Amino acid sequence: MPLDRKLAIVDLTSGDIEIKAIPLGIRKKFLGGRGLNAYLLLNYTPDDVDPYDPDNVVLLAGGILCGTLASATGRCDVMTKSPLTGLLSSGNMGGFFTPELAHAGFHHILVKGKAEYPVYIFCHNGEVDIRDARDIWGLPVSDTQWAIRQDLGDEEVKSAVIGPAGENQVAYANVMTGIKNSAGRCGAGAVMGSKNLKAVAARGTMDIKIAYPEEALEFNKRFIDQITSAKVNQTMGTLGTPFIWGATNSWGGIRTRNFQYNQTEYADDIEPEHLDEIAEETCGEYHMTACYGCQVHCRAKYRIPDGPYKEVYDEGPEYTSQGAFCGETDTPNAITLLTANHLVDKYGVDNLEIGSIISWAMELNELGILPADKLDGVDLRFGNDEAVIEMIDRICFRQGWLGDTLAKGGIQASDIIGKNSFDYLIQVKGMSNLHSDERATPALALNCALASRGSDHLRSRPAIDLYHLPEPVLRKIYSSPIPYDGPLSSEHTEYIGKPYQVFWHENCYMAVDCLGICKYHTTFLGATLPNFEDWSKVLYYNTGLDMTPEEIWDVARRANMVERMYQLREGLKRDDLRKGDMLNHRYFDEPTRRGAPDVVGRVIDKEKFVKMIDEFYEYKGLDKEGNVKPETLKELDLEKEPSHLL
Amino acid sequence: MAKVLYIDYQRCTGCRTCEQVCAVKHDGVLNPIRSRIKIMKWEAEGLYVPISCQQCQDAPCMNVCPVKAISRNEELGRVEVNYDVCIGCRSCVVVCPFGAMSFNPIDRQVFKCDLCDGDPQCVRFCDVGAIQYINAEEVALDKKRHAAERLSMAGKDSVALLAQM
Amino acid sequence: MVEERDKLSTAESLRSTRTYGKFRCHNPTCMGRLEPKPGDKEIECPICGMRFRVAWVKKGFPRIRGPVWEHNRKIAEEALKKKGVE
Incomplete structure (x- = not known):
């Protein structure tokens, strides 16, 4: 039964592992996923704990339907206290990790403490191990997933990992599974990094009993028809989330040059139809890919057609990357978009946050709030594609004064930069706004x-x-x-x-x-x-x-x-x-x-x-x-x- | 003539719904290792290939079975296992060139695609048409159509080129 | 309970309200339905005058690809002037 999937509590300091059943009463109150994670976070973290303190916990969870026949149940909710906001950190990603975790017997993993050296957690058929990750530390996201499979000798292993950004405690580092599926926004990856936790891996072959298999099969067909017949999902299944760009940028709902404008003009190069052409040219006619049990298939496959990462494979880009690396920074070029999207996937950092922070720094530079001698030689102008790409590298590896400062997140960076820099930071609770412009809505x-x-x-x-x-x-x-x-x-x-x-x-x-x-x-x-x-x-x-x-x-x-x-x-x-x-x-x-x-x-x-x-x-x-x-x-x-x- | 399963791997999005519904249809539980169809993946390249039984005409599994537990059902166009006779030696698993004969470690039994007795659930749920259940004479028709389209496109391009010259 | 489970949900019943072959003009108080002819690459809203480039998701399924830049920019600048925004 999905209801008998368990909670594993892993203490990285002591190495202790406790496996608990989730009582039905709690299930009925919170179901699972984000709701139950929120309950556990409230219960397991001391008040006012520093996000990087070993007493902070990281929670990874599937929902109550995870690993069942309901469609798109591969979502993974990641929760902790955020180093970016000092408040709740919550992120949610698709992929194939949590169904594997469910087949291994678990819905929720709670990690506390801090390991002495880099480790990863492996969950398999009712058991949990802590394993050495010293040889894996430092690897990019996708390579980490592959290295774990090699370490365990099983290609079916799925893992939620951090990349270099998480290891370097960039305050908005992601936890990722697959090439691009990211639990982002609030820096859960940095908290994992602070615990020396490179990954949580899972492999399971345990049955998940479906309560009414025949009815579930029939109802799910109806459920899927309802989902795939929607015009919006047919569009998304063809163009991915970039489809939102066309209309939104037409009426003026895209924030541009940080917050100076609400439309990115002449952005034809990054319009979804053009991105679709690139995907088709580099990955073939059928170039959409899907998460576990999902018929929407909203993710495009692409190879970067040109530039320093020419021919490298990645997935996406999402609408958020269009805004982060093209709109806010006013660099509407497809190669910049696809390259930047690849870099954030590789390093494991939030696309939205990093793009927003780079564009904020560009505006500060334009206004003279950011002193020229603090730019470490980067020509930080709106419209400079090279600066966008360069700053992603510098932030993820905390290179130079500016890279290191921006890696701390907007509010902390504004305290360091001083003057009236905070006034230009487009954020709420310390987290950057999406690239959409809501002044008309x-x-x-x-x-x-x-x-x-x-x-x-x-x-x-x-x-x-x-x-x-x-x-x-x-x-x-x-x-x-x-x-x-x-x-x-x-x-x-x-x-x-x-x-x-x-x-x-x-x-x-x-x-x-x-x-x-x-x-x-x-x-x-x-x-x-x-x-x-x-x-x-x-x-x-x-x-x-x-x-x-x-x-x-x-x-x-x-x-x-x-x-x-x-x-x-x-x-x-x-x-x-x-x-x-x-x-x-x-x-x-x-x-x-x-x-x-x-x-x-x-x-x-x-x-x-x-x-x-x-x-x-x-x-x-x-x-x-x-x-x-x-x-x-x-x-x-x-x-x-x-x-x-x- | 019986229909056949036709897999066009290029259309596959890798979502594994086929694996889910296969296990639930046959065993009432969800578990990809119980699925008769399996998507082989090269994630780093975005390549996904569903593998299932081809219901071979001259089936190696049938030929190798020491107790003749495997036979051909002409009506449904499938190769099937008689579990009353099967001794679970897994010889069929060894010889299958596709790995489509699997061994279920929980029930300790070999198992393979039975085309859901004529209504394959993997096909029913595959929205993109990567798995189709079609008349045997049509298997190459789709490819012929595509090839013809390519030819005609090339023809149009060459006409346009000529016009420019 | 079983009968109730067969019943159409609110969301399912809304499927009948879908319109095909059209999209809305994206000017907020206009929102007129625009219906491009098959294969059209551009369309102008007869009510507010905004012009859009059209893309086709598939046959019979058009969407807005983007604005006709110069044309809409002029309209926006005039509107901005009228509203007295500097």
Whole structure:
């Protein structure tokens, strides 16, 4: 049964390994994946611990559906305390690692302590070993995965690894599985590096019993049809996530030159259709690849057509890489994009964060805030492709004053650089914003400010808000599973109704992460994709767990609240620009200048924005300060947290 | 005439749904090592090749079986194992040129593709059409069409080139 | 419970609302539905005048590839001037 997959607690200091069953009561409260990880993080970490302290823990987990017949169950949730934000670090990746882990008997791995020398953890058929990784330390991501297979003499081993960026404790280093699947954003890779933990590997051949195999097979066919019939997934299966670029850059939703513009002009070279041509020329007609059990196949295969890494194979690039290495830095060239995308995959660093930080440094340079003698000879201008590539190397290996400073993350770097550098840092809770420009879209701006792990598009972004869906359709979506009769608006430049949308999507995405399936299989980019009602069925047929859509909604609310409790414990304050729920002043002060005629000249209205936050807090059960109301704790059965039940 | 499984590995995205549904269909549990079809992968090059039984006409497994447990079912166009007779010696595993005859270490039995008695689940779930179940006379048709397209494209290109000259 | 599981979910029922062969103009208050003719490479929104380059995901399935740069830039600059933004 998927329900009997276990938690392994590995203490790298003592070498002790404890294997625990996950009680059904805890499963029903948190399901698994991100929700259960949040519970474990709250329970297993001391208050205010330094992220690099051995007492910090790293959690890797599959969702409750991991390794079942439900589609795209290969998601891996990685959680720890973030060296980038000093708050919750949460990342989620696809690939093939967690199903292998599930076949090895585990859903959750909790790592604490610090090893004396580089090690990796190997989970296999109910057992866990700590193995020597001294010969593997220093290798890039993909080579590490291969070296572990050779060390174990088994090509079927899957692993979640760190690259040089994690070893060098770059504050936004990733944990990665496969060529490009990354649990990124908050620097979990750096925490693994601080523990001398190069990888967690898994190989399993244990059965996972499906509760109702025949029904699961039939229902899953229906589930897959629902997913693959969506226009958005057909587009994504052809062009990958870069497909978002075309429309978004057309209307003016791409931040460019850090935050100076909201459109990257003449970006034809990096348009998805051109990237698709490159993939076809270098990898053949059928050049899309997929994660475990997924029919969307949103990842392109490519070989870099030119430049210093000519003919090197990689996968992607994602929409985020287009923004990070082309939009923000104003270098819209395909070779730069594909090369930079390869480098971040090779070194194991977050594409979004590194691109954003490089573009911030470029703006500081332009403004004279960054002294010329601190640039270590790099011509750090917007539009300089070579500088983008060079800075990725320097940051990942912490070369020179600038590389080392930027590797610490935006807020720490702004403290070192000083002057008014912080004012130009486009971040929330210490984490850089996605490359999208939200000045014309209040709902999306609200999501950035409120996302649990820091500015982010994968924690609560109501992306379908851009589709101008008729109000009755919106009403249908947002009234499931809990009836909603408050305001709603089809206009994505409006403020009304948006807080509820953000609240609904926060719960939707948390549920997905607890189930352990992919966000492209839910109401993220497509309005007709499965959510609560469909999950109730897929959960039942696969695991036998009979939960109503409303109960799954409650799990999501509860898990989100645990994340909030953790954030508050670690110092989140509503209006704190470094650790709070507020956007950079430029959203309110600097009007947009490019794009559609109805987009230009827009700023976010701060007064209305603050009211939206109030409203969101109310839906969520927080008081005006953003603290959890006692009655909310009672309602969600969280009064006794941390309850140490696992 | 019975249909055959046709694998076009170039279309394969490597998602392993075929392995999942195969195991669940036959054994009711999910476990890739129970799957009759397996995707061989070279991840660093993005190359994925699904391997399954070819239901050979002159099947080495059938020929080598010391107890004649393996026979050909003409109606379904498959080579099948009679488990009442099979002694589990794994000779068939040794001789299969594709490695498509597997050994299940949990039940300690050899096993192979049985085409799901005419409704192969791997085909049903393969959205990209890397695995197809088609009439035997059509196996080369797709390739012929592609070759013809290539020829006609080249023809058009040469006409265009001539026009430029 | 079993009967209920066969029922269409809200998300499944929304499949009938899908439109094919069209996309929306991306000017927020315009959002007019644009329907390029098969093979068209460019389309102009009859309402707001924005011009887009069109790409085809497959037959009958168009999408916006990008803006017609010079044309839309002019519209944006005029709008910006009208709004009095420096």
